[in-house]
Amino acid sequence: MRQRQFLQTVERDEAERRFREALGALPELGSEVVPTDDALGRVLAADVQSPVDVPGFDRSNMDGWAVRAADTYGASEHQPRRLVPTAEAVVMGAIPAGEVKPGQAMAIPTGGPVPRGADGVVMVEDTEILDGEGGQVEIRRAVTPGSHITFAGTDIARGETVLRRGAELTSRELGVLAALGLSEVTVRRRPRVAILSTGDELVPLGEPITAGQVYDSNATILAAAVREQGGEPDRLGITPDDVSQLSAVLKRAMATHDVVLLSGGTSKGPGDVNGQALRAVVEPPGIVVHGVALKPGKPLCLAVSGKTPVVVLPGFPTSAIFTFHEFVAPLIGELAGRRRAGLATVTARLPIRFRSAPGRTEYSLVHLVTDEQGELLAYPIGKGSGSVTTWSHADGFFAVPRHVEQLPAGTEVVVRPTGGARPRQPDLVVIGSHCVGLDVLIGLLAAQGFESKVVAVGSEAGLRAAERGACDVAGMHLLDPATECYNRPFIGEGVELLEGYGRLQGVVYRVGDARFEGKDAAEAVRAAVAMEGITMINRNRGSGTRALYDRLLGEARPAGHSVEASSHHAVAAAVEQGRADFGIAIDVVTRGRPLGFLPLTDERFDFAVPRARLKRPAVAAFARLLEDPHTHELLAERGFRR
Secondary structure, X not given: OOOOOXXXXXXXXXXXXXXXHHHOOOOOOOEEEEEHHHOOOOEEOOOEEOOOOEOOOOEEOOOEEEEOHHHHOOOOOOOOEEEEEOOOOOOOOOOOOOEOOOOEEEEEOOOOEOOEOOOEEEEHHHEEEEHHHOOEEEEOOOOOOOOOEEOXXXXXXXXXXXXXXXXXXXXXXXXXXXXXXXXXEEEEOOOEEEEEEEOOOEEOOOOOOOOOOEEOHHHHHHHHHHHHOOOEEEEEEEEOOOHHHHHHHHHHHHHHOOEEEEEOOOOOOOOOHHHHHHHHHOOOEEEEEEOEOOOOOOOOEEEEEOOEEEEEEOOOHHHHHHHHHHHHHHHHHHHHOOOOOOOOOEEEXXXXXXXXXXXXXXXXXXXXXXXXXXXXXXXXXOOOOOOOHHHHHOOEEEEEOOOOOEEOOOOEEEEEEOOOOOOOOOOEEEEEOXXXXXXXXXXXXXXXXXXXXEEEOOHHHHHHHHHOOOOOEEEEOOEEOOOOEEOHHHOOOOEEEEEEEEEEEEEXXXXXXXXXXXXXXXXXXXXXXXXXXXXXXXXOOOOHHHHHHHHHHOOOOOEOOOOXXXXXXXXXXXXXXXXXXXXXXXXXXXXXXXXXXXXXXXXXXXEEEEHHHOOOXXXXXXXXXXXXXXXXXXXXXXXOEO
């Protein structure tokens, strides 16, 4: 019998080009709300913003004693300090009513809320209760303010965007959602993929088989592969080699599914039932390729009926799964909203010194970025073991041997990607100070298809990263005392300043506090720090806000001066819960909190960009956003200024 020859056999890339051209822009499949417990592997359809602070209170990282750090200074094994235990002990699930006063210590469990007055926790291993000394607690190791404490909002701040639209939900992201108390999540609808098996020789799994028959293994393989790509397989069973029967099934499948897969019957012989049935029912543009120069996979047939892709895979399992992964898997992944994984195994250099705890093998989660020379840099993430978001945001981790105390900047480390493969480098890397307004800009970029990575290390470290070409954009708000000008005086050769937006910095306090209510910020602080019992919350060194503290306080060092919060949100949370009486933060973070705000200064939050990166597509798009009036309308809604 004469064979029916292929109309045309094309190269692999040409086949893909024709297929994609016929498909055009892939449609958005819409969204649905699913229980968080059922969301594994799904793709977020909307940004997730935290409704709460995580943790919601200052908590102890150790079993031990909550103390005033100053009471432990000088303590050692040979010269211990003795403190008096309070009558009240910290219990889980309740904020302590009492206060730790000078010379006192309060028992506290791991995860327990830190009482007022305490600014450090001494591990129980470094203490002993002296029964013969009136129950005093002997302290054998000194602690500094903030030791063994995770401050409220340090991990996740209320209103912070913690997961972005397009993120694939793994166990890491589900942990974040659970920490926020979210029982439901909005995800993209999974593409519905019809799987039709054809052939008189096929037998369903579990049925008896005779000579000349084979089990329908392709349907099982393809269904699993569809699920791996984020699709929802719909196995329509086995259809015999009958053109009319197959045409009817195929027509219904194309009307109700996002993708249609057929397996078998695509060769050039007289048994090409799938090809005949497809030609009978397919709408334009129709069959675009029938025969690709692949081994295995030559009989592949690619078609588009209206907007529905229809792929007839070869019958042999190896050929079927090979061609599926070459042509269909990326399509299903894109429809599902997934991003393709990169390559595995990574070697990178540390851009900063890394300190390790000797005596234990330590694993550090890292952000991976590429500098101007193309070298991979690993920025350690330092939120600590209690953090929910570090694992979610990390690109990988490296191990430090137990006898190593520190790794100098420039050390080469081997990074194991958290997802099992080298993460794809984002379109835009932002290093420096973080701001809620930056979240707005990153979200607008994401809507344009640009993927971003934000590494929050402070204004000064961000500027240094921009100067050495280790990032695309550096967020900064540095005040030059000599000129009273923000940011521009710090811009050197090779770096361009992009003007961002204005923020209002001020003194944050609890509503109703007569020491601050209705007063001038500077005068209120000067008067307050001279009072007994006042406690402040400071900011980390290297931050733009720290300079405002230093100018406002002068030589004054009230209680809490050495406690350094890492963000504006952490300052607001400390004041709201009563851990501190005042701090300096931007007015935006006081929204929705019972906090007062005394304006202190208008500042600029601008962006330093290496000049060599100005023409990169994502950087150019970022610059255009900063000039777009609509962007500033959105920023104004969040409380920022042009």
